[in-house]
Amino acid sequence: MTVKRKTLAIIPIIAALAIAPAVAEPTPPPATAALTASTGFENGTANAPFTLSNFAAQGFVAPSEVGLDERSFVHTSIVHSGAKSLRITFPQGLYGDPAVTGAHANFDLPSSRTYWISQWVRFDSNFSWGGTKQGGKVGFGLVGGAGCSGGQTCSGTNGFSTRVIWRSGGGAALYLYHMDKPGTYGEELPLKTPSGANIVFPKGQWINLIIRVTTNTVSSGVAAANGEVQVWYNGQSALYRSGLRFVTNADQVDTAVLSTFPGGAEPAYAPANDSYLWIDDVKVSANSADICELSSC
Template sequence: MDSLTRAVGVAFLVLCSASCDESTSGDGGAGGTGATSDGGQAAGAGSPNGGAPHTGGQTGTGGSDNSTSIGGGGGGDGGQNTGEEILHADFEAAAEGEYTEDMVAADFGAEPPWNDGLDQGRASIVDDGGERFLRVTYPANEYGPGDGGVQFKVPLNDSYEELHLSYRVRFGDNFQFVKGGKLPGLVGGSAPTGCVDDTTGFSARMMWRTAGAAVQYMYFPEKVNDCGDDYDYASGGSATQFEPGTWHTVEHHLEMNTPGEHDGILKAWFDGEPALDEQMFLYRLADATYEIDTLYFSTFFGGGDSSWAPTSDQVVDFDDFVVKTGRIGP
């Protein structure tokens, strides 16, 4: 795609014209990075990165962040169960009870440099019929990572041009999705979040949106919103949604672009079905050398004000984190 064609495509996007809807939260303990809670509600639009326009976007009914939904559509499955395994955390050897930084190091292979929520007891290992998993608790009336949810970063053993991340996630029965919240993803370079304008890195977390709609929530050099850009998940022509009380498996596939070229890849699968396929993604500008280097466990409600907060305590369960250089599969 030449620069003129791309510029015309971007001109049709609905840009974020309101405030970022962010709340600043110190990102965990000594040496914290000062990350912020970010979010926004989506409005459907065409993709500037080569994807077909997607009609499954959502328009926010409250708050001030009018993030634009710019992705959509599923691609081929690209094979499965290939490549080198970089990380595998299934929590089966973890002791029941409160989850700590030392346990993160044992399960994920690296101790996080800081955390939100672990020191406050918002993460625990639960045993259900012999199956152990990580449960995150989100307190009533709280939003952002400082007061609700959990965040920590797991540096990988190297940096990579291409990786897959897979994990299982289950929202609690009668879960209050409210306006949305964050879910884990891969990041690289400066790993921007928090409505910053930063072209020295990227972040590729997920979000749940209103009614459980699933999106990839992207910070990258060409994002069009003040906060991150939504790329909607869709399977079989329908928007993909998380169902409370049901285990879902998500898989992200990131392949870095040639610096300055629109040839990067962003794909996703939801319960084994293709849900997102962006083939012309730009993760880095012409002079950039960063790669994928970190798993960012990031989950909280928000958004940057109380309109994102649940009215009662909520839980989400996580299990079977896998990072590989090739397709993981269902």
């Protein structure tokens, strides 16, 4: 699937699990920037799709989308706050391609070395994690440059991508494409509780996910190993990884990507029944003070 300006490929989630510390690390000083975009989906029409024009009115501008018009739904009975939320449908038996399941859109951001994105998500109480293979993308992530993904080698000039995924039984992880990923596909970094236990996504409950990405610095085309990612789960640090190399050029974080679907490129990833993911209260900023789940706003 090709999207204007960059392509984020639709791929199987295949990578060895990597252990990452769950200890909270110092957050870099916030940039002097206002909240870039936010939406609680309140400007959408109840029981109708949430369109690109609805997103644009909230600061999320994308050149194109796949699946929003067919499988997004402004919901009024299950919300995190306000009167509305966004529900995404994963139809029974379909997998791996937002043309038939879930949704995808690349929302442009002003380029910045550091961004935070916060979202509240809820898996329905009868959510199917898949079949004999289980995995899928969850909600929004952060991307830079050409959005290296889909089994590509991240050369430093073709960008990077960070997305949250579920694995077997709802295991939570960050799916990361960077220059030193250990395998063909993205590196999987499990989310951990403060005690070190693997986090498992619950069904039928709202949870908050925050991702921070800080790109590495570059000198004379050489990437310094000082990039970082951090994930918070319900306000607690669940993943911190430093020493990352994302780019050898001037690319920084410039996209908030809605990339949510089951699988995987095999029928084994297909859900056993129609399944739904709710999203609410999405915020994107280059300033951590704008992320109320981390600080008082």
